Amino acid sequence: MRRRLADVSGPARLAAPGEGLGQDELALAARNHGLPLEALRYDVTPPGLHYVLTHYDIPAVPDDDSWRLTVSGRVRRPLSLSPGELRARPAVVVRTTMECAGNGRALLSPRPVSQPWLVEAVGTADWTGVPLRRLLDEAGVAPGAVDVVFTGADHGVERGVEQDYRRALALDVATGDDPEILVAYAMNGAPLPPQHGSPLRLVVPGWYGMAQVKWLRDVEVSDSPFTGFQQSVAYRIRRTPGETGEPVTLIAPRALLIPPGCPDFMSRTRVVGPGPVPLEGRAWSGRAPVTSVEVSADGGRTWEAAGLEPDHGRRWAWRRWTFVWSATPGAHVLSARAHDAAGHSQPLEQAWNRGGFANNAVQRVPALCLDPDGG
Amino acid sequence: MRRRLADVSGPARLAAPGEGLGQDELALAARNHGLPLEALRYDVTPPGLHYVLTHYDIPAVPDDDSWRLTVSGRVRRPLSLSPGELRARPAVVVRTTMECAGNGRALLSPRPVSQPWLVEAVGTADWTGVPLRRLLDEAGVAPGAVDVVFTGADHGVERGVEQDYRRALALDVATGDDPEILVAYAMNGAPLPPQHGSPLRLVVPGWYGMAQVKWLRDVEVSDSPFTGFQQSVAYRIRRTPGETGEPVTLIAPRALLIPPGCPDFMSRTRVVGPGPVPLEGRAWSGRAPVTSVEVSADGGRTWEAAGLEPDHGRRWAWRRWTFVWSATPGAHVLSARAHDAAGHSQPLEQAWNRGGFANNAVQRVPALCLDPDGG
Numbered sequence: 001m002r003r004r005l006a007d008v009s010g011p012a013r014l015a016a017p018g019e020g021l022g023q024d025e026l027a028l029a030a031r032n033h034g035l036p037l038e039a040l041r042y043d044v045t046p047p048g049l050h051y052v053l054t055h056y057d058i059p060a061v062p063d064d065d066s067w068r069l070t071v072s073g074r075v076r077r078p079l080s081l082s083p084g085e086l087r088a089r090p091a092v093v094v095r096t097t098m099e100c101a102g103n104g105r106a107l108l109s110p111r112p113v114s115q116p117w118l119v120e121a122v123g124t125a126d127w128t129g130v131p132l133r134r135l136l137d138e139a140g141v142a143p144g145a146v147d148v149v150f151t152g153a154d155h156g157v158e159r160g161v162e163q164d165y166r167r168a169l170a171l172d173v174a175t176g177d178d179p180e181i182l183v184a185y186a187m188n189g190a191p192l193p194p195q196h197g198s199p200l201r202l203v204v205p206g207w208y209g210m211a212q213v214k215w216l217r218d219v220e221v222s223d224s225p226f227t228g229f230q231q232s233v234a235y236r237i238r239r240t241p242g243e244t245g246e247p248v249t250l251i252a253p254r255a256l257l258i259p260p261g262c263p264d265f266m267s268r269t270r271v272v273g274p275g276p277v278p279l280e281g282r283a284w285s286g287r288a289p290v291t292s293v294e295v296s297a298d299g300g301r302t303w304e305a306a307g308l309e310p311d312h313g314r315r316w317a318w319r320r321w322t323f324v325w326s327a328t329p330g331a332h333v334l335s336a337r338a339h340d341a342a343g344h345s346q347p348l349e350q351a352w353n354r355g356g357f358a359n360n361a362v363q364r365v366p367a368l369c370l371d372p373d374g375g
Numbered sequence: 376m377r378r379r380l381a382d383v384s385g386p387a388r389l390a391a392p393g394e395g396l397g398q399d400e401l402a403l404a405a406r407n408h409g410l411p412l413e414a415l416r417y418d419v420t421p422p423g424l425h426y427v428l429t430h431y432d433i434p435a436v437p438d439d440d441s442w443r444l445t446v447s448g449r450v451r452r453p454l455s456l457s458p459g460e461l462r463a464r465p466a467v468v469v470r471t472t473m474e475c476a477g478n479g480r481a482l483l484s485p486r487p488v489s490q491p492w493l494v495e496a497v498g499t500a501d502w503t504g505v506p507l508r509r510l511l512d513e514a515g516v517a518p519g520a521v522d523v524v525f526t527g528a529d530h531g532v533e534r535g536v537e538q539d540y541r542r543a544l545a546l547d548v549a550t551g552d553d554p555e556i557l558v559a560y561a562m563n564g565a566p567l568p569p570q571h572g573s574p575l576r577l578v579v580p581g582w583y584g585m586a587q588v589k590w591l592r593d594v595e596v597s598d599s600p601f602t603g604f605q606q607s608v609a610y611r612i613r614r615t616p617g618e619t620g621e622p623v624t625l626i627a628p629r630a631l632l633i634p635p636g637c638p639d640f641m642s643r644t645r646v647v648g649p650g651p652v653p654l655e656g657r658a659w660s661g662r663a664p665v666t667s668v669e670v671s672a673d674g675g676r677t678w679e680a681a682g683l684e685p686d687h688g689r690r691w692a693w694r695r696w697t698f699v700w701s702a703t704p705g706a707h708v709l710s711a712r713a714h715d716a717a718g719h720s721q722p723l724e725q726a727w728n729r730g731g732f733a734n735n736a737v738q739r740v741p742a743l744c745l746d747p748d749g750g
Contacts (some may be wrong), residue, residue: 008644021396033408048423158640265533269383
């Protein structure tokens with residue numbers, strides 16, 4: 001009997017109605033993690049609280065400066081750079097909110113079986129690095145180039161295909177400055193942690209996480225459109241398995257609130273007292289600047305405007321918002337929703353897709369307000 | 376209708392046969408996280424990869440030095456110390472492997488419904504702090520003291536009981552030096568991250584995680600045995616709900632291996648080629664020093680001795696072990712098991728308990744070895 005990758009690597013599937021999470025989904029949830037929502041209180045997410053998704057394994061990386069980033073393909077002067085050589089170049093720092101393309105997946109019905117995020121796959125960091133367009137300038141893009149392909153050092157099998165993690169950007173995006181794309185070597189002023197791509201990663205502000213290639217080892221300029229697994233098979237918006245689908249690109253608007261009061265350990269339901277309860281949270285959109293945030297305390301039936309802090313010149317970072325909720329005894333569902341300058345808003349019910357991508361349906365936070373004597 | 380905490384905070388329960396994970400378990404898994412097993416390669420776990428379990432919320436903590444740790448109760452000279460005052464005292468660094476008492480819970484059948492760990496709730500750090508016994512000396516323990524109670528700033532509801540997180544140690548343990556217990560303010564040489572107890576936490580080497588009180592704000596010497604929720608209700612080994620049960624204390628021996636080869640994204644099954652495959656991992660026990668590690672490649676039917684590195688004088692840290700597996704084409708299950716100097720070993724099947732505590736059944740890593748031509 002021949003052993004085939006298909007023996008351990010099945011096709012994508014949807015959970016059956018009422019099917020609880022399986023051990024495969026749990027194995028992903030136990031090693032990857034979201035932002036504990038109370039950590040929305042920090043402008044910049046502290047180490048270890050930023051969401052992490054690793055497709056395969058975190059690669060072992062040499063301690064010294066022997067890592068090489070190559071710039072190859074349709075260029076006049078191929079480059080081979082150590083992290084030290086990159087750090088010697090002029091640096092840019094960009095504060096960026098990143099979100100996993102699969103955020104919200106486990107709330108969909110039927111549930112696509114994959115990393116089971118609820119709403120917490122987000123984080124904000126100050127990334128330091130060299131603008132990608134400068135490196136491409138230095139290498140000299142040759143005529144005929146159409147895509148730039150990024151290869152990470154993480155290696156594994158997915159839906160039967162053994163692969164290095166690899167994604168591409170169109171040449172105009174890769175050589176553009178809006179957003180300014182970085183080959184980053186530092187996160188919040190410190191060298192990248194292993195799980196965030198040490199020693200080098202791509203940072204593409206405004207795009208979902210699949211574009212932010214970690215453990216970056218090659219940038220290849222290509223004269224044909226990239227059709228690799230993570231571009232053509234995964235990360236497409238599809239309703240049926242057969243269709244080509246639309247690529248997942250820029251982050252859809254989302255607001256999240258810090259669950260108020262205190263939690264029940266198991267149900268995570270919030271417990272608050274009656275009276276004014278300050279609410280706060282963050283809002284972001286990769287598609288256009290956030291223009292307003294609204295809050296609902298009745299599960300989305302009625303909405304009121306929240307106060308929205310200025311963006312402080314940081315287009316790609318989340319913005320803080322505040323609201324005061326007048327809590328009355330009883331069971332409530334708290335939500336916030338963001339609107340952006342391009343007219344995008346968050347839906348109450350998500351338009352379903354097979355991969356569970358770009359799900360920005362509004363968060364629902366159950367809260368019990370006790371009677372005035374403390375319940 | 377009165378609103379009661381019981382409306383949102385149910386009793387402990389077991390999953391029904393075949394019941395998949397629920398959204399409550401997922402909400403815990405999404406915010407807490409284990410050690411990605413490939414990170415067993417690091418002697419000291421890098422920031423953000425050490426397991427984290429937070430019962431309630433990570434508390435908001437002032438940026439300045441206004442936090443106070445009080446030493447109160449049956450003492451002659453009550454103390455009130457800022458983190459800065461603690462840092463001014465003689466410090467000790469202890470490299471400690473910590474493991475959650477609930478590690479392995481989601482592998483039990485029936486499954487206790489709580490934080491659903493597989494095997495990865497572990498990590499090793501260099502903790503810097505002041506020995507607890509020095510602080511208790513300074514405060515002067517009064518006659519009649521029996522327990523020392525530690526209160527954290529995290530606050531929530533559990534099984535209907537609103538509480539600050541609170542645990543106790545017997546006086547002889549708290550004032551002993553084996554293990555040396557720390558009031559720690561640094562992890563791996565940096566200030567504690569928020570999720571690891573910033574600004575101060577207890578570190579009790581060799582004990583499961585429930586003893587390692589984070590966000591420590593009070594140490595109270597008591598003349599009566601502590602009967603709080605986390606001591607008398609939670610963290611007991613029970614087979615029926617009614618029994619008193621045995622307290623969860625020292626970490627049972629465990630070995631884990633770094634899954635070899637590369638993973639399938641969804642099944643996490645490992646793919647390797649035929650021939651010699653180097654295996655390595657870590658082993659630890661809070662009960663007594665690890666004396667040997669064995670490896671099985673046939674699901675626990677046969678075992679061979681692994682090479683065990685010396686402990687380098689670090690009693691409370693995990694020890695590295697190595698083995699070379701001769702892989703042959705086919706499906707295999709890899710396991711390792713640790714033995715300690717007190718005669719404790721890891722079972723192949725866990726003795727079940729209602730809380731899912733102290734489960735040290737051997738890890739099972741499915742691996743597919745491809746045919747020589749690459750499958």
